[in-house]
Amino acid sequence: MKIRFFNARILPLDDKTPLSIGELVVDGSTILAMQSDCAQFSPFDREIDCGGNLLLPGFKNAHTHSGMTFLRSLADDLPLQRWLTEQVFPKEAQLTPESVYVLTKLAILEYLTSGITLMFDMYFSRESIASAAIDTGFRTALVGCANDFGGTAAETADEYARYSALHPLISYQLGFHAEYTTSYPLLRDLSDLAHSLKQPFYTHLNETQAEVDSCVAHSGMRTIEYLDSLGLFDFGGGGYHCVHVSEHEMEIMQARGMTAVTCPASNLKLASGIAPVYEFLERGIPVAIGTDGAASNNCLDMFREMFLVTGLQKYRHGAGAVDANEVLRMACRNGAYACGFRDCDCLAPGKQADLILIDLNQPNMQPLNNIEKNIVYSGSKQNVCLTMIAGRVLYERGEFFIGDDPERIYAESARIIRSMK
Amino acid sequence: MKIRFFNARILPLDDKTPLSIGELVVDGSTILAMQSDCAQFSPFDREIDCGGNLLLPGFKNAHTHSGMTFLRSLADDLPLQRWLTEQVFPKEAQLTPESVYVLTKLAILEYLTSGITLMFDMYFSRESIASAAIDTGFRTALVGCANDFGGTAAETADEYARYSALHPLISYQLGFHAEYTTSYPLLRDLSDLAHSLKQPFYTHLNETQAEVDSCVAHSGMRTIEYLDSLGLFDFGGGGYHCVHVSEHEMEIMQARGMTAVTCPASNLKLASGIAPVYEFLERGIPVAIGTDGAASNNCLDMFREMFLVTGLQKYRHGAGAVDANEVLRMACRNGAYACGFRDCDCLAPGKQADLILIDLNQPNMQPLNNIEKNIVYSGSKQNVCLTMIAGRVLYERGEFFIGDDPERIYAESARIIRSMK
Numbered sequence: 001m002k003i004r005f006f007n008a009r010i011l012p013l014d015d016k017t018p019l020s021i022g023e024l025v026v027d028g029s030t031i032l033a034m035q036s037d038c039a040q041f042s043p044f045d046r047e048i049d050c051g052g053n054l055l056l057p058g059f060k061n062a063h064t065h066s067g068m069t070f071l072r073s074l075a076d077d078l079p080l081q082r083w084l085t086e087q088v089f090p091k092e093a094q095l096t097p098e099s100v101y102v103l104t105k106l107a108i109l110e111y112l113t114s115g116i117t118l119m120f121d122m123y124f125s126r127e128s129i130a131s132a133a134i135d136t137g138f139r140t141a142l143v144g145c146a147n148d149f150g151g152t153a154a155e156t157a158d159e160y161a162r163y164s165a166l167h168p169l170i171s172y173q174l175g176f177h178a179e180y181t182t183s184y185p186l187l188r189d190l191s192d193l194a195h196s197l198k199q200p201f202y203t204h205l206n207e208t209q210a211e212v213d214s215c216v217a218h219s220g221m222r223t224i225e226y227l228d229s230l231g232l233f234d235f236g237g238g239g240y241h242c243v244h245v246s247e248h249e250m251e252i253m254q255a256r257g258m259t260a261v262t263c264p265a266s267n268l269k270l271a272s273g274i275a276p277v278y279e280f281l282e283r284g285i286p287v288a289i290g291t292d293g294a295a296s297n298n299c300l301d302m303f304r305e306m307f308l309v310t311g312l313q314k315y316r317h318g319a320g321a322v323d324a325n326e327v328l329r330m331a332c333r334n335g336a337y338a339c340g341f342r343d344c345d346c347l348a349p350g351k352q353a354d355l356i357l358i359d360l361n362q363p364n365m366q367p368l369n370n371i372e373k374n375i376v377y378s379g380s381k382q383n384v385c386l387t388m389i390a391g392r393v394l395y396e397r398g399e400f401f402i403g404d405d406p407e408r409i410y411a412e413s414a415r416i417i418r419s420m421k
Numbered sequence: 422m423k424i425r426f427f428n429a430r431i432l433p434l435d436d437k438t439p440l441s442i443g444e445l446v447v448d449g450s451t452i453l454a455m456q457s458d459c460a461q462f463s464p465f466d467r468e469i470d471c472g473g474n475l476l477l478p479g480f481k482n483a484h485t486h487s488g489m490t491f492l493r494s495l496a497d498d499l500p501l502q503r504w505l506t507e508q509v510f511p512k513e514a515q516l517t518p519e520s521v522y523v524l525t526k527l528a529i530l531e532y533l534t535s536g537i538t539l540m541f542d543m544y545f546s547r548e549s550i551a552s553a554a555i556d557t558g559f560r561t562a563l564v565g566c567a568n569d570f571g572g573t574a575a576e577t578a579d580e581y582a583r584y585s586a587l588h589p590l591i592s593y594q595l596g597f598h599a600e601y602t603t604s605y606p607l608l609r610d611l612s613d614l615a616h617s618l619k620q621p622f623y624t625h626l627n628e629t630q631a632e633v634d635s636c637v638a639h640s641g642m643r644t645i646e647y648l649d650s651l652g653l654f655d656f657g658g659g660g661y662h663c664v665h666v667s668e669h670e671m672e673i674m675q676a677r678g679m680t681a682v683t684c685p686a687s688n689l690k691l692a693s694g695i696a697p698v699y700e701f702l703e704r705g706i707p708v709a710i711g712t713d714g715a716a717s718n719n720c721l722d723m724f725r726e727m728f729l730v731t732g733l734q735k736y737r738h739g740a741g742a743v744d745a746n747e748v749l750r751m752a753c754r755n756g757a758y759a760c761g762f763r764d765c766d767c768l769a770p771g772k773q774a775d776l777i778l779i780d781l782n783q784p785n786m787q788p789l790n791n792i793e794k795n796i797v798y799s800g801s802k803q804n805v806c807l808t809m810i811a812g813r814v815l816y817e818r819g820e821f822f823i824g825d826d827p828e829r830i831y832a833e834s835a836r837i838i839r840s841m842k
Contacts, residue, residue: 069784071790072787072790072795072799073799076740076791077740077742078741083740107784110784268735269740270735271736273736294799297799298799303801304801311689314692315688318692319504320499324498362534363490364534364721364802366490366493366831367834367837369492369493370494370495370497374494377494377497378494378718378722380724380725380802381802382801382802406784409787417790
């Protein structure tokens, strides 16, 4: 398919091209051209009149558990430990690979409505996640979640080999669930694997104060210090959440080139705290943004997360902190790098055509005093007209084009949760 | 018009009727019937198949400055004082009554997309606000904003008489801008007015620590203490923001029956703080929710505010604090009471037909484990199918029915800001 977008505003986020009015041509999975007039590339299979609306690189959801959609609004308003032990774990034990396939598709539908074009997904049944992603056309980084309850370094190595080569839409990053669920022998084996593959490592990191305290109690070190002492971040990587991080741990993150993936809605809702995003940025530590799973958030919406990233830092550091342009780079670019996809970060010829069309012709975007600020401070899912991944339109004006019927996915998801004890 | 909604889920929020499946008939401006089958009330001018979606009382925006839409994204990321003195005040000085009329309509368009059916609006040119509200059909409580730069008690009394009788969609509440802009002689006159009319009073209250400190410096009392000592709240009323409130001030609010209107997005973005909503609720002080103006927020979206109300309290008080049902009552009911409209708070025969239809058939609402929690924790504007005020459909599936062309309003709003120095 060769598609021409014309009459568009384009915000490439490539660090050199400012927002301008022009045209963009997609050929196959990549961007062929981006200039004021693209008529020379005709014929086109489709020409889309953008009506002055905005083309932007898609948002990258840098931390999620897509399969948790079945738990949405099931057991909120409980403290973290009761929520996990009384609700989440017993229900998750009843999941099948078939369930995870459907529930991941439900999450993908929601990502598409929010302009999300990439998920960094840590959950069980990675075979099912990969199938759901490939079948719908959704770009996905899988991440290992070995821990004491399942998964070994050898299995992680096998997965790495298998999923790295599986499909252009799939990447695989080494990972384990969290320090508090993974004891020393497994961590040591995983560190050996990181060294043999020379690959970065990702994990839940410093999400709660209790988690850090328990690590100090058994190791004498804070979580990032302890994991770093095992060599796990010698090839970089990053942490999901990173709420309670000391100065010394930030120095480690900086030295290792680690990314902090912030999940502000989940951290508020589970009363975990506010991540030191401002401090990360001051030290040049890249920040990406994740929704976390629907069980804790409960929605998978990058607009909500973007406002929270900036709003919570302004609350802590004053109204000038973490402006809209920084947040857009976190949302559109940094997540791509963390996931190992370096070619879907911005709009430029040769890059993957992972892009969204934002409706500026809505009251919440008017007047157009500053489009970047409008998106971050005022944008909502209602502004997403179109979501494209690798050159395929998967969502357009309320309709999904993912090779499956949303109604069927809703019905099947309802059946899954109703059938559980 | 007699309209039948059928095949609906209905959440009346009347404190006795649970969420159920049924039908609702609107006749003129009021709800005629709400029961499992309303066929007996035929003939109908229109029958709306709700497709299992949810009817809910409209959201009430209990604090806003609608006319500030022209400042959206114009001057963000500045500290409060620079933002006000360098950007807001010089631009506002150039507003005309005609501008306020158009800019208020722009805000009304946005309210409708977010299921907001009532605004409690404090801004200049109340004649223009009332006209915009009446012309579009939008329910509006005007509030006086006398202060040292304009407005007297006599003018406030005239406005009270005029707007209280003007139109069924309009109410008028006594008010003044804020303690820090209003000196003693005017406050004394306004207190006399409250006593002669036996009416409640509303104002910006304890928004920033600096405001409270300055009141202590000149009066020896905190803001609520000082204003109460002048008798301003002897007939109740309330405060917008209420971020920095002492124990003793909460006792005053409780004793006077005052409402706290919380504006969490604005308070984050301007680094004002987090309101003690949890503490208000513990003391039985009613809390309503406002967006504040588009200059500080920057969107006028009740879904964002609802999540922030609960998320920020969970952050402060643990994951069990301020659950979804409480938030829905704040958003749908308490704002109506604060505005002096007691008949648009819930869905019941005889009540005003101010209601919204929420699309549950979207990925962010699936599965339907708990619909109230889905709305507050996962809802977004994208879920608003229809917004009705006083029996008139003003917004339906992306289209506006307000007697004016949105494109004209956008163009005119852009012209207003572009023409300013």
